[in-house]
Amino acid sequence: MSGDVVVHAHDEPTAVGDVDMTTELGRLVVPDPVFTASGCAAAGREVSAFNDLTALGGVVTKSIQMAARSGRPTPRMAETPSGMLNSIGLQGPGIDSFLSNDLRWLTENKVCAAVSIAGSSVDEYAKLAQRLRGQPVSLVEVNISCPNVEDRGQVFACDVNASAAVIEAVRRATPPTVPVFAKLSPDVTDIVSIARSCVDAGADGLTLINTTLGIVIDTETMRPTLAGITGGLSGPGIRPMAVRCVWQVHAALPEVPIMGVGGIRTGLDALEFVLAGARAVQVGTVIFNDPSAPTRISRELRAALAQRGIPRLRDAVGLAHRPPAPVVPEEPDPPGDEPFVQEPSPRVVTFEDAQ
Amino acid sequence: MNPVQVRGEVLSIKQAGAYFSMTVVASGIAEQTRPGHFVAVAVGDDDGSMLLRRAFSIYQVASRGVYGGTVEFIFAAHGKGTTWLSRRRPHDLVDLVGPLGRPFTLPKEPANCVLVGGGYGSAPLFMLADALRKRGCRVDFVVGAATQDRMFGALDAKRMAASVAFTTDDGSFGEQGRVSDVLPAVIDKAHADVVYACGPMAMLEAVYAVSAAAYNGQGIPTQLAVEESMACGIGVCMTCVLPVIADDGQTRMMRSCVEGPVFPGDRIRWDALGTVPDDALGAAAMTASVEVPQ
Numbered sequence A: 001m002s003g004d005v006v007v008h009a010h011d012e013p014t015a016v017g018d019v020d021m022t023t024e025l026g027r028l029v030v031p032d033p034v035f036t037a038s039g040c041a042a043a044g045r046e047v048s049a050f051n052d053l054t055a056l057g058g059v060v061t062k063s064i065q066m067a068a069r070s071g072r073p074t075p076r077m078a079e080t081p082s083g084m085l086n087s088i089g090l091q092g093p094g095i096d097s098f099l100s101n102d103l104r105w106l107t108e109n110k111v112c113a114a115v116s117i118a119g120s121s122v123d124e125y126a127k128l129a130q131r132l133r134g135q136p137v138s139l140v141e142v143n144i145s146c147p148n149v150e151d152r153g154q155v156f157a158c159d160v161n162a163s164a165a166v167i168e169a170v171r172r173a174t175p176p177t178v179p180v181f182a183k184l185s186p187d188v189t190d191i192v193s194i195a196r197s198c199v200d201a202g203a204d205g206l207t208l209i210n211t212t213l214g215i216v217i218d219t220e221t222m223r224p225t226l227a228g229i230t231g232g233l234s235g236p237g238i239r240p241m242a243v244r245c246v247w248q249v250h251a252a253l254p255e256v257p258i259m260g261v262g263g264i265r266t267g268l269d270a271l272e273f274v275l276a277g278a279r280a281v282q283v284g285t286v287i288f289n290d291p292s293a294p295t296r297i298s299r300e301l302r303a304a305l306a307q308r309g310i311p312r313l314r315d316a317v318g319l320a321h322r323p324p325a326p327v328v329p330e331e332p333d334p335p336g337d338e339p340f341v342q343e344p345s346p347r348v349v350t351f352e353d354a355q
Numbered sequence B: 001m002n003p004v005q006v007r008g009e010v011l012s013i014k015q016a017g018a019y020f021s022m023t024v025v026a027s028g029i030a031e032q033t034r035p036g037h038f039v040a041v042a043v044g045d046d047d048g049s050m051l052l053r054r055a056f057s058i059y060q061v062a063s064r065g066v067y068g069g070t071v072e073f074i075f076a077a078h079g080k081g082t083t084w085l086s087r088r089r090p091h092d093l094v095d096l097v098g099p100l101g102r103p104f105t106l107p108k109e110p111a112n113c114v115l116v117g118g119g120y121g122s123a124p125l126f127m128l129a130d131a132l133r134k135r136g137c138r139v140d141f142v143v144g145a146a147t148q149d150r151m152f153g154a155l156d157a158k159r160m161a162a163s164v165a166f167t168t169d170d171g172s173f174g175e176q177g178r179v180s181d182v183l184p185a186v187i188d189k190a191h192a193d194v195v196y197a198c199g200p201m202a203m204l205e206a207v208y209a210v211s212a213a214a215y216n217g218q219g220i221p222t223q224l225a226v227e228e229s230m231a232c233g234i235g236v237c238m239t240c241v242l243p244v245i246a247d248d249g250q251t252r253m254m255r256s257c258v259e260g261p262v263f264p265g266d267r268i269r270w271d272a273l274g275t276v277p278d279d280a281l282g283a284a285a286m287t288a289s290v291e292v293p294q
């Protein structure tokens, strides 16, 4: 981790092609750290027109539940400064259709499939994990930003015990070779305690962050814009919040793999997440702006590492946590032939105390 | 059809009544376009604060010539993004994704077709009229708008159609009233076999009602291009849905950007627009009492 890394910021830049972008997410090793985020690339098919998905880390699929869901009425979205608010309501075909259509497509096209699951009870999460057993799933991402119907709609991700119960159930039902990642909500007082309880419950890694809750009011109708009233805020507008979450969790749990997500638009944005402690990144809302963004961001991240003389992505993970470099006084120029001219300098003035 | 993303030069931007017409060099899109396709246009700078693309029907394409393929669309500058777009000048670059959506389907045999456009909604109908006429179809137009300056393509319509009826809400051009007021007479006179329409949802609903009542209630098929708020235009965000009856008879919340924007009028659940009807696939799984974003 950060401790045993030496940065040669002033060395010769590494050639772009030489950067090793491989990253380890528990037992899953992928050749590239860029994934598409859940709910922002469906199950990959549509964005494959704009990206070679096999060259990326993979696709995190839209969160799937046991039964088909219609989602919420429209309007489902509003544009916000550098982002958007959405309230889709987890529209989806249900797990059976997902397995026979979406997952099959990903497998046939050799795309790394990280499957996101969402439930309304601990039992539903466990059932979903069981249905994924034996399926060609590379990673299970558990979207715990869902209301728990058994606890008056309290969101799992906001409660240490509920989060742990879900992760434990999913981990138990999932083959040990398949990493289980818990995706956390930023809408909590102490994200580190939720992160810790998920890891203690068996999570192999964490995805940070899901959207944060917001409301937009239409000043013409003087009512909330979204039919669902509240929605999830995403996009570059929330990026510093996401980087902060990655930072805090990495500082507390430096060995735990983190996938960073929230407003990543460029390779340098992705690098921020890596420096804060993420081993991989996900691109979400920005795909709506630029459907080829995942490929571009991967390329830009590679170039940014090369420029900084960092030959391996893993060397950059958490690097921002190292102590600031000691200030080395600049060595005076060696005396040369030129006559030494004393620069005029002001006298030192001392002041009386105020008052 | 394989949508592509093209960063192309603005060839021209012109004012057309209350609208702007923009032509962009976009080879790759132009060649694949069929009537009813749309483009999704990025607005603002690369690091600007508007992330969502704006959707516009394709008015015309030229697939060859000195500039390579070009795409022309017509737009009203009403919000932030379209206002930004209206300030582009020749040689500026804009980023287009297209062609998108499911286009109009054409009759296999020559048929009598009535094309109904409302406001900028008439824009995609001229390519359609061209394609229909090449197949030996008769084309009659009904073009409506709130006011004369919002009427788009009056000359095109006159040039292409066997007959044209114009309506404006304020009577500033053509007959005062709505397109659906004059549509029954046009259907009769043209012995229409099919109605195509593009415009605001309320207009489409009225056009559908008139078409369904034609020939003493026997009705004629309609192909209607809907306009729902879109965030991505490519089928990944699920914001642009409306309740539509699928081939299996089941109502589904369908994405208008990939499964539409053109739907047969009798498939749209007019009774439930803006809602999720109880019999829609997956409606039962939504528990009204708890909030799930995304």
Ligand SMILES: Cc1cc2nc3c(=O)[nH]c(=O)nc-3n(C[C@H](O)[C@H](O)[C@H](O)COP(=O)(O)OP(=O)(O)OC[C@H]3O[C@@H](n4cnc5c(N)ncnc54)[C@H](O)[C@@H]3O)c2cc1C
Residues within 6 Å of the ligand: A079, B038, B052, B053, B054, B055, B056, B057, B058, B073, B074, B075, B076, B077, B078, B079, B080, B081, B082, B083, B120, B121, B123, B226, B227, B228, B229, B230, B231, B261
């Ligand atoms: C298939 C299709 C074809 C269209 N064709 C045309 C056309 O040919 N000419 C034209 O002027 N307009 C057309 N529209 C409408 C056009 O997309 C909107 O007017 C435009 O997106 C509004 O952007 P804005 O920046 O003015 O508004 P803002 O309010 O700033 O837009 C904010 C967000 O809401 C979305 N949005 C807002 N209003 C609409 C709307 N009516 N439809 C879809 N998305 C909306 C925008 O895409 C954007 O994501 C079409 C829409 C669709 C879905």
Ligand SMILES: Cc1cc2nc3c(=O)[nH]c(=O)nc-3n(C[C@H](O)[C@H](O)[C@H](O)COP(=O)(O)O)c2cc1C
Residues within 6 Å of the ligand: A037, A038, A039, A040, A062, A063, A086, A088, A090, A116, A143, A183, A209, A210, A211, A232, A233, A234, A235, A236, A238, A261, A262, A263, A264, A282, A283, A284, A285, A286, B237, B294
């Ligand atoms: C339209 C939309 C749908 C989303 N759906 C899901 C979802 O189904 N499951 C999930 O875990 N996150 C979902 N998210 C959250 C994203 O995966 C991501 O965590 C969040 O948007 C922050 O990243 P971004 O700013 O790059 O979009 C959704 C986000 C958006 C904008």
Ligand code: FES
Residues within 6 Å of the ligand: B229, B230, B231, B232, B233, B234, B235, B236, B237, B238, B239, B240, B241, B255, B256, B257, B258
């Ligand atoms: S606009 Fe995103 S799915 Fe249709």
